[in-house]
Amino acid sequence: MQALTDNALMLKVKSGDMDKMGLLYERHKKRLFGFFYHMNGNASLSEDLVQNVFVRILKYKHTFTGQGSFSAWMFRTARNVNYDHFRKHSKEGRPTEISTLEYRLQDADAGSVMDYDDTVSLVNRALQRLSPEKREVLILSKYKAMKYSEIGSVLGCSEGAAKVKAHRAIKDLRTIFLQMENS
Numbered sequence: 001m002q003a004l005t006d007n008a009l010m011l012k013v014k015s016g017d018m019d020k021m022g023l024l025y026e027r028h029k030k031r032l033f034g035f036f037y038h039m040n041g042n043a044s045l046s047e048d049l050v051q052n053v054f055v056r057i058l059k060y061k062h063t064f065t066g067q068g069s070f071s072a073w074m075f076r077t078a079r080n081v082n083y084d085h086f087r088k089h090s091k092e093g094r095p096t097e098i099s100t101l102e103y104r105l106q107d108a109d110a111g112s113v114m115d116y117d118d119t120v121s122l123v124n125r126a127l128q129r130l131s132p133e134k135r136e137v138l139i140l141s142k143y144k145a146m147k148y149s150e151i152g153s154v155l156g157c158s159e160g161a162a163k164v165k166a167h168r169a170i171k172d173l174r175t176i177f178l179q180m181e182n183s
Contacts, residue, residue: 006070072153
């Protein structure tokens, strides 16, 4: 059997072939977990939210048209699940630190592991100071390597607007990082 595309699998799920949902889950559970973990820093919560995404995908399978990428549709659903969870639990607040997140720093000083670790820690803290919307755009564009057209679909905006949002988020992250580094 040929490897079916995500869109083809989802269309089969939509038509009643629920076995194909397991394939989609296996293909995307790590990406979704990473998305949620980048957003909230809590592994257990992230696992729960991944499950909630697939429950919601099943519930709203009739809305999938096959136009555009499945990945963008799935991340739009994930974004809504994340938003709904934190709106529902807003009294608890969001965690203020991502403790074990690793970032790829393009200009890291290769001379010292300690300098690298300090820089990663500072980037983590700076990332947490961004608004959730800006952090979300950075996670989707830089850490999930989504195309701007897909990010635009997830965020409900154009590809150009997604690029602008990512650029502004990086600019804000850089400003926060430099302020923290100099203090």
